[in-house]
Amino acid sequence: MNSINPIRDYLETSDDPTDSSSHAIVIGSGFGGLAAAIRLGARGYRVTVLEKLDAPGGRAYAYHQDGFTFDAGPTIITAPFLLEELWQLCGKRLEDDVDLRAMDPFFRIVFNDGKTFDYSGDRQRTLEEIRKFNPDDVDGYLRYLTASEKRYRVGFEKLGFKSFDSLWQLLKFLPHLIGLRSDRSVYNLVSRHVKDPHLRQVMSFHPLLIGGNPFSVTSVYSLISYLEQQFGVWSAMGGTGSLVTGLAKLIKQQGNEIKLNSEVDRINVDGQRATGVTLKSGQVINADVVISNADSAWTYRHLIDPDKRKRWTNKKLDKAAYSNGLFVWYFGTEGQYPDVPHHSILLGPRYRELLVDIFKHKKLTDDFSLYLHRPTATDPAMAPDGCDAFYALVPVPHLDANVDWQTHAETFRQAIAERLEETVLPGLSQRIVTSRLLTPLDFQNRLNSFKGAGFSFEPRITQSAWFRPHNRSEDIDGLYLVGAGTHPGAGIPGVISSAKVLDEIVPEPRHARHG
Numbered sequence: 001m002n003s004i005n006p007i008r009d010y011l012e013t014s015d016d017p018t019d020s021s022s023h024a025i026v027i028g029s030g031f032g033g034l035a036a037a038i039r040l041g042a043r044g045y046r047v048t049v050l051e052k053l054d055a056p057g058g059r060a061y062a063y064h065q066d067g068f069t070f071d072a073g074p075t076i077i078t079a080p081f082l083l084e085e086l087w088q089l090c091g092k093r094l095e096d097d098v099d100l101r102a103m104d105p106f107f108r109i110v111f112n113d114g115k116t117f118d119y120s121g122d123r124q125r126t127l128e129e130i131r132k133f134n135p136d137d138v139d140g141y142l143r144y145l146t147a148s149e150k151r152y153r154v155g156f157e158k159l160g161f162k163s164f165d166s167l168w169q170l171l172k173f174l175p176h177l178i179g180l181r182s183d184r185s186v187y188n189l190v191s192r193h194v195k196d197p198h199l200r201q202v203m204s205f206h207p208l209l210i211g212g213n214p215f216s217v218t219s220v221y222s223l224i225s226y227l228e229q230q231f232g233v234w235s236a237m238g239g240t241g242s243l244v245t246g247l248a249k250l251i252k253q254q255g256n257e258i259k260l261n262s263e264v265d266r267i268n269v270d271g272q273r274a275t276g277v278t279l280k281s282g283q284v285i286n287a288d289v290v291i292s293n294a295d296s297a298w299t300y301r302h303l304i305d306p307d308k309r310k311r312w313t314n315k316k317l318d319k320a321a322y323s324n325g326l327f328v329w330y331f332g333t334e335g336q337y338p339d340v341p342h343h344s345i346l347l348g349p350r351y352r353e354l355l356v357d358i359f360k361h362k363k364l365t366d367d368f369s370l371y372l373h374r375p376t377a378t379d380p381a382m383a384p385d386g387c388d389a390f391y392a393l394v395p396v397p398h399l400d401a402n403v404d405w406q407t408h409a410e411t412f413r414q415a416i417a418e419r420l421e422e423t424v425l426p427g428l429s430q431r432i433v434t435s436r437l438l439t440p441l442d443f444q445n446r447l448n449s450f451k452g453a454g455f456s457f458e459p460r461i462t463q464s465a466w467f468r469p470h471n472r473s474e475d476i477d478g479l480y481l482v483g484a485g486t487h488p489g490a491g492i493p494g495v496i497s498s499a500k501v502l503d504e505i506v507p508e509p510r511h512a513r514h515g
């Protein structure tokens with residue numbers, strides 16, 4: 001197995017010790033951290049991003065193995081205007097660095113009974129698909145989209161970029177949230193408009209993409225349906241890794257730096273104020289502001305002394321609900337499967353009951369649903385000539401479940417391979433030429449994710465907005481949080497928005513670099 005990573009070429013710049021401009025440290029180079037670094041750099045901060053791993057991206061790390069490129073995590077790009085904004089802040093254009101391609105269909109949903117549904121941005125084709133299942137649901141779907149748009153106008157446009165760090169903010173928006181019946185779940189909202197059980201699954205699975213159970217996540221998250229229809233679903237040529245490379249390049253062009261293999265051991269606090277960080281190597285780096293893009297629960301539990309924390313105590317962190325875990329199998333095949341689209345979802349025999357097992361009972365069951373990624377459907381260069389690159393992602397319980405992933409991973413992989421072989425990838429077992437796994441244990445040990453959760457805090461209404469760890473730390477002055485575990489939440493649009501919140505709450509640099 002060979003492993004190279006071209007992203008690193010963009011990173012190494014020299015830190016100028018004579019530069020006395022205000023210094024911001026960003027811990028972690030996930031999408032949230034990279035976006036935060038760009039925004040702070042654009043405001044005149046000298047920025048140092050400190051990343052534990054040997055390449056940036058976090059969950060969006062790219063593995064290069066045996067001629068295949070595997071995006072480790074995010075593959076579905078929505079709300080591309082949020083990315084464009086980052087390029088514009090640097091006086092550049094996203095399209096000059098990254099080639100985004102529109103997905104058609106957005107997803108193919110394959111039900112356990114063999115029926116399929118192609119969900120796309122083409123309204124007429126989607127309505128035809130709905131008609132195949134239940135003609136009466138066509139009007140219901142259109143009404144559901146209107147309901148989704150209402151939630152987009154409030155949840156995305158009004159709430160997405162606010163810091164939500166005072167109760168007053170929450171009270172101000174409460175009437176909107178009550179008016180939209182945010183206490184209802186996404187599944188409940190869908191079911192009010194759509195009757196067919198298959199279609200209810202098609203319209204309600206989206207919260208799973210950000211770690212939410214459609215049966216308990218607030219219906220505000222149904223905004224994703226409108227977001228997709230209005231702004232499309234995209235994929236980057238070269239994979240999501242090329243977006244990460246593009247963002248890393250912007251940071252370098254701003255004269256700032258990403259230090260790899262630099263794990264932060266603790267955030268240094270004087271009184272109640274963050275003064276910088278100490279790396280695992282023992283090196284101390286001072287800063288005017290510290291931004292943590294590390295998982296928020298991990299940040300509080302492992303990087304800040306307990307006696308400095310009033311709100312995010314270990315007890316409160318232990319009691320919180322965390323999103324599901326993820327089991328991901330990356331594999332390459334000799335030969336291709338041209339009938340398999342870029343994004344497929346294979347649903348298992350159970351829907352509600354399976355999610356109860358994962359989210360509530362924390363039980364790994366024999367049946368499962370999965371997302372299948374085939375990037376070579378869009379970009380053949382993701383695999384050697386004549387081959388296909390894939391990943392199969394299965395939602396599983398996080399590490400509170402009694403699963404020994406070290407011994408169980410291979411058994412679980414085989415179950416996935418069998419399912420794929422019986423359904424959409426015939427002859428698979430004879431064709432695999434490269435393979436690697438990522439389990440909830442890796443989310444904990446590699447990505448510092450508390451309980452190995454795939455998406456940090458579960459996005460329940462009682463853990464959203466003011467109730468989530470704030471973007472401006474409640475406990476430590478000069479410490480700010482971005483990423484999936486803070487407001488507004490997980491997913492690339494969410495974590496990029498969390499960085500946008502910083503514009504409102506991080507003070508102007510006292511000594512601006514370009515000021």
Ligand SMILES: Cc1cc2nc3c(=O)[nH]c(=O)nc-3n(C[C@H](O)[C@H](O)[C@H](O)COP(=O)(O)OP(=O)(O)OC[C@H]3O[C@@H](n4cnc5c(N)ncnc54)[C@H](O)[C@@H]3O)c2cc1C
Pocket residue numbers: 027028029030031032033050051052053056057058059060072073074075076077078209210262263264265293294295326328393446447448454455482483484485489490491492493495
């Ligand atoms: C398999 C998978 C598929 C997904 N698919 C999609 C999708 O298709 N579309 C979508 O929009 N979203 C998707 N998501 C969700 C999305 O990827 C994440 O919500 C988002 O990328 C998280 O970004 P983040 O800013 O929170 O940082 P993360 O990606 O979590 O990165 C945090 C970084 O901090 C680093 N770090 C942690 N601790 C330290 C420390 N002490 N010192 C230094 N560095 C540290 C980590 O190494 C990591 O690089 C997916 C997620 C997964 C896991």
